[in-house]
Amino acid sequence: MKRALLFVLALAACQDEVAQNTDPLALTPETIGHFCQMNLLEHEGPKGQVHLEGLPGAPLFFSQVSDTVAYLRLPEQTHKVLAIYVSDMGAEGATWQEPGAANWIDATTAHYVVGGDLPGGMGAPEIAPFAELADAQAFAAEHGGNVMGLKDIPDSAVIAPMPEAGGDDDYSRRLKALSDKTGG
Template sequence: MKRLFLMLLLAACQEQAAQVTDPVALTPDAVGYYCQMNLLEHPGPKAQAHLEGLPGAPLFFSQVRDLVAYLRAPEQSHRVLAVWVNDMAAPGATWETPGATNWIDARTALYVVGAEIEGGMGAPEFVPFSDIAAARAFAARHGGQVMSLQAIPDALVTLAAPDTAEDADWQRRLQDLSRQTGG
């Protein structure tokens, strides 16, 4: 009997506990994954991704568009377990202060894409909402279309702001790199 109890105890200890993927509140310690800048110093909605094997330490993103780029990048090192975005339909959420705890599941959120408003890093933004009426009202004021995460075209995820010197330089460097690598 003692041996059976020890075997059951050992088996229970070997079971892995489910990783907590609840959204983490924004604090002054939260920095963007790509830019390593304090998120609270930038306007617009933010995002976070929880990765398998990295409990309690989500990757934060200065812009929702950056999260979408991360999710679609082929070079993931860890499986993405959960993704959260600021709900811009939440009470008190503004462009300057999108909120520290008003997170919604990025995979079920609605997005205004193509609005005439820049995200925290100065690039076009995908603006997340939990409420279709709020998303449509935002699109009516700022332009753009309401769509799901899956419907956002890949071409809009990686392009820099159109008609800028940075975009032209980026395109030139990408073409040079393609020629060098035979791509």
């Protein structure tokens, strides 16, 4: 009988779930972007992090807010999302060149400027997040774009094509050079 009682208690203890810590983590020199596998502190513009169920203490970091939103919309994303944070570009000391390492805000309540003129960490069009609506509006007045909530961001702003500089982007130049070498 004692053994059975101990077994039941042990089994009950195994079922106690420990709450996963989903507090935002500050960027460090070791913080690597999920998609680009590059150090995030080396790139300008706002960043994102996503905490997934079953991955305690190891959020996925993103070099751009648009990458963060794209990840959340991917059909391959299978883990339950517990928390999403983005850089607050209206935080004291935050600049586009140095957006801050610990000024995270809840992505679901942030105000986003979509369609502004500043590129993100990987050089693509970027979405700028702000904790305060007034900061987002001021940014949009200076840099263009529209202020909206997370769910209102169109897919076209998340995975937007890279603008071509005079129609002659790097891919086109390399393709032309290869064609010239092969006589094509």
